Amino acid sequence: MIRINLLPYREAARKENLKKQITVIAGSFIVFFLLMVLGKISLSSSVGALEKNVQQKEDRLVVLKKKLGDIEGLKRDTKELEQKLAVINRLEENRLFPVHLLEEMARLVPNDDIWLEKVSATGAELRIEGVARNNVVAARYMKQLELSKLVSSVSLVSTRRREISGYELQQFTFSCVLKKG
Numbered sequence: 001m002i003r004i005n006l007l008p009y010r011e012a013a014r015k016e017n018l019k020k021q022i023t024v025i026a027g028s029f030i031v032f033f034l035l036m037v038l039g040k041i042s043l044s045s046s047v048g049a050l051e052k053n054v055q056q057k058e059d060r061l062v063v064l065k066k067k068l069g070d071i072e073g074l075k076r077d078t079k080e081l082e083q084k085l086a087v088i089n090r091l092e093e094n095r096l097f098p099v100h101l102l103e104e105m106a107r108l109v110p111n112d113d114i115w116l117e118k119v120s121a122t123g124a125e126l127r128i129e130g131v132a133r134n135n136v137v138a139a140r141y142m143k144q145l146e147l148s149k150l151v152s153s154v155s156l157v158s159t160r161r162r163e164i165s166g167y168e169l170q171q172f173t174f175s176c177v178l179k180k181g
Contacts, residue, residue, distance in 0.1 A: 098121070100150060101126070105128075108144045114133075116129070125178070126178055127173065128174040129173045135159065135170050138170055142156065142174060151177070154175070155174070157174060157175050159171065
């Protein structure tokens, strides 16, 4: 015998299929929502960690800038001290130069033939004014000054006759360039 099912099985299958689709869609939506929440939490924690890292780097930068300023100050102080030491060393090297110069000049002056009236030094120039018995004695003294180890060159600035106590003498002025060191 033939049986006929009068129940709407297709409609029951459709309802069942619809329930499955709604469940899948709702499950997908819930999973999507959970993934979005997890992504948001992950990004928030990443941003927080990066902001904290940036703040630490900025604090470190402030400390390093302060140290750099201290180092620049030390370099400036060191340079200033080196300049002062260089001046002191130069003064120390040249401290005895005037003494040696006067000693050398006194050694070179011929006794009873030349009288020095004025000796002045300006920088590397030495100016000598004096009186000699005659031009020959003045020229000899000039030549001896040129041979000195402290003088590099000597030039005659002026010479003229001068009478002192009834004697005709020769007044002279020399200009010398000094050697340094």
